[in-house]
Amino acid sequence: MRRGLLRALKTRPGRLLAAPYIVWMALFTVIPLLLVVWFSFTTPEGGFSFDNFSQLLGYGAYFGRSFWLAALSTVICLVIGYPLAYAMSRETGAMRNTAMLLLMLPMWINMLLRTYAWMSILENRGLLNQLLSFLRLPTLHIINTPAAVAVGMVYNYLPFMVLPILTVIQKIDKSVVEAAQDLGGNQLTVFKRVVLPLSLPGVLSGITMVFVPGVSTFIISQTLGGGNSKMLGELIEMQFLGGTYNPYLGSAISLVMMVIVLISMAVMNRFGEGEEEVMVL
Amino acid sequence: MKKMIILLAALTLLLTSCKPAGSPNGGGNAEPGSVNVFNWGEYMDENLNEMFTQQTGIEVNYNTYPNNEVLYSTLVGGGSSYDVIIPSDYMISRMIDEDLIQQLDFGNIPNFENIDPDLKNPAYDPENLYSVPYAWGTVGIIYDKTRVSAPVDSWSALFDKQYSGQILMFDNSRDAFGIALKLLGYSFNTTDEGKLREAFNLLLEQKPLVQAHVMDQIFDKMENGEAILAPYYAGDALTMMDANENLAFAFPKEGTNVFVDAFCIPKGAANKAAAEAYINFMCSYEPGLSNIDVTGYSTPLLDVYESLDEEIKNDGISYPTDMSGFETFTNLPEWTLSLYNELWIELFK
Known part of the structure; x- marks a missing residue:
């Protein structure tokens, strides 16, 4: 046993280096995940059952609302974020550093504070409407609607879309672009046939990084949605910290949400890879 | 890449879906x-x-x-x-x-x-x-006295169509149902399913009139004049009234919660x-x-x-003179709590 361990130490230093991470993952990811699965299939009385899941059938509206809002915010983030990342990748020096700083700066402020600030901006008597009425324009009713939640999500998650895309575009070999230009591609063709396909991995991880926290958010929807159109995150929170303490149902909701997210990610990745191949060919 | 993304997704999900409960x-x-x-x-x-x-x-x-x-x-x-x-x-x-x-x-x-x-x-x-x-402490109605048509003395003000979009409501089931139950003349601690469903119907009718279902944010929203009426705790109402002199506080005649x-x-x-x-x-x-x-x-x-x-x-808020209609919450049986949860989820579909 001991000799085996010694040999492993000698021949596989890599594993040893990974040990802290593996222990960390086991303690704080794998075990909690197993607990969630365990709780979802148990009742408060302790027996095995599918009751929690059959209850979920009635919650379609919450699932629909959460996935729709997360998808909408992801699309908006992509529409704003991709051109921004592309533009930033073409800048150099001070300009890019400044853009980067401006992008990251809000993230140094606590997310709760940022979201609260959006509440005072979007409120009926908030800063935005004060400005609009000062300019004698009609005021907007945004606060406590799904639109306000979408605004909050786009604001909070935009950097998570821009950064992975930027990283990938920056890494594209300049000579590939030059080759395309030499072969007579105009700017649009070069972008469509070379830059865009090569940047898809960044787009995919950007989508993941925005969509996943978007589906499960509850602070943003609680603060900007006014608790009127509750999302899955709020539903889960209610099961753990609400009037009824029901971690069994809460776990079941989390598990189903997780499974749907994983499936949609898997489908998207497959689609993305296919796309990449076709485009490269 | 694919594996990494899925792993990343699982991680992000896990990290964002669990709130550190202190x-x-x-x-x-x-x-x-x-x-x-x-x-x-x-x-x-x-x-x-x-x-x-x-x-x-x-x-x-x-x-x-x-x-x-x-x-x-x-x-x-x-x-x-x-x-x-x-x-x-x-x-x-x-x-x-x-x-x-x-x-x-x-x-x-x-x-x-x-x-x-x-x-x-x-x-x-x-x-x-x-x-x-x-x-x-007690719960009552905090309201903007310059923007109501008549002095507030009843929970029915929170269900009044003329204040549509200007009403805030508690964002937890026990307090919200409590208000509806009192307005209907029932006890906070009823375990009668029929009465709870009546209260649910009342809340369902009220929902389109409600600007937001909130708790702590009631402070900000009332002090800024964002809303006209809200239920809240007497001690905190005094704080809000210090910040905004248009605010007043009343105990509803149907009775209220003392905690x-x-x-x-x-x-x-x-x-x-x-x-x-x-x-x-x-x-x-x-x-x-x-x-x-x-x-x-x-x-x-x-x-x-x-x-x-x-x-x-003698301000009649911190130490109300007549507390005859005041009632405390007591514990409810498990099935009633489940019914509360079920109806509350139904309300926000």
Whole structure:
């Protein structure tokens, strides 16, 4: 046993280096995940059952609302974020550093504070409407609607879309672009046939990084949605910290949400890879 | 890449879907001479803990929770060892029912004599074996008197179509259903499914009129004039009225909720005697006075009440004159709590 361990130490230093991470993952990811699965299939009385899941059938509206809002915010983030990342990748020096700083700066402020600030901006008597009425324009009713939640999500998650895309575009070999230009591609063709396909991995991880926290958010929807159109995150929170303490149902909701997210990610990745191949060919 | 993305997705999901519930572990190692206290956030003059240590030599490990439900799930979840907790009335009766708290030795708490007799032997602890009141308060309607058509004196104002879009409502099922039940003339503690469904229908009708279902944000939204009417706690209403002079506060004629938060000692507390010394200390005059100053709620201590300004005693808000229609929440049976949860989820579909 001991000799085996010694040999492993000698021949596989890599594993040893990974040990802290593996222990960390086991303690704080794998075990909690197993607990969630365990709780979802148990009742408060302790027996095995599918009751929690059959209850979920009635919650379609919450699932629909959460996935729709997360998808909408992801699309908006992509529409704003991709051109921004592309533009930033073409800048150099001070300009890019400044853009980067401006992008990251809000993230140094606590997310709760940022979201609260959006509440005072979007409120009926908030800063935005004060400005609009000062300019004698009609005021907007945004606060406590799904639109306000979408605004909050786009604001909070935009950097998570821009950064992975930027990283990938920056890494594209300049000579590939030059080759395309030499072969007579105009700017649009070069972008469509070379830059865009090569940047898809960044787009995919950007989508993941925005969509996943978007589906499960509850602070943003609680603060900007006014608790009127509750999302899955709020539903889960209610099961753990609400009037009824029901971690069994809460776990079941989390598990189903997780499974749907994983499936949609898997489908998207497959689609993305296919796309990449076709485009490269 | 694909694997990494899926892994990343799982990680992000896990990280974002679990809210750190304060996760206090109660200091854990309760060596003799220390007491682990678990209280609501911003609900005590924390300098008093040092004062207690100076007087008794007992160290205080102080942690806070945001609401009764977090306190409950912390105790039930295990792994914590608290000596003193301060749950509200209905949670105390639940904890008695579920054998989570233990009987106190009132011989170690002589200052219990100083508690208002009206607050002794309450419905949630009928023989007064488990709890010592810490603070109490009431719920009423805070409203902008310049923007209502008539003085508010009834819960029906929160269901009035003329205030559509200007009404705030509690964002938890017990308080929200409570308002509807009172308006219908029923008890907060009814377990009659028909009455609860009637209350649900009323809330469903009210929903399009409600600007937002919120809790703490009621402060900001009322002070800024974002809304006209909201239910809230009397002590906090006074704070809001200081910030915005257009605000007024009323107790609805149908009756309302009076709540009591009281000291209790969980089962398995490591240092019961120290806990009782702590409770006794907090029930003496000076700590009682500075706590009421910090929290803005009403004191159960007779000598503290006597020493208050006449203005506060007679404002009719902190110490209402007629409390005949006031009712406390008591614990509800499991199936009623499930029905609350079910209807609440149904309401926000």
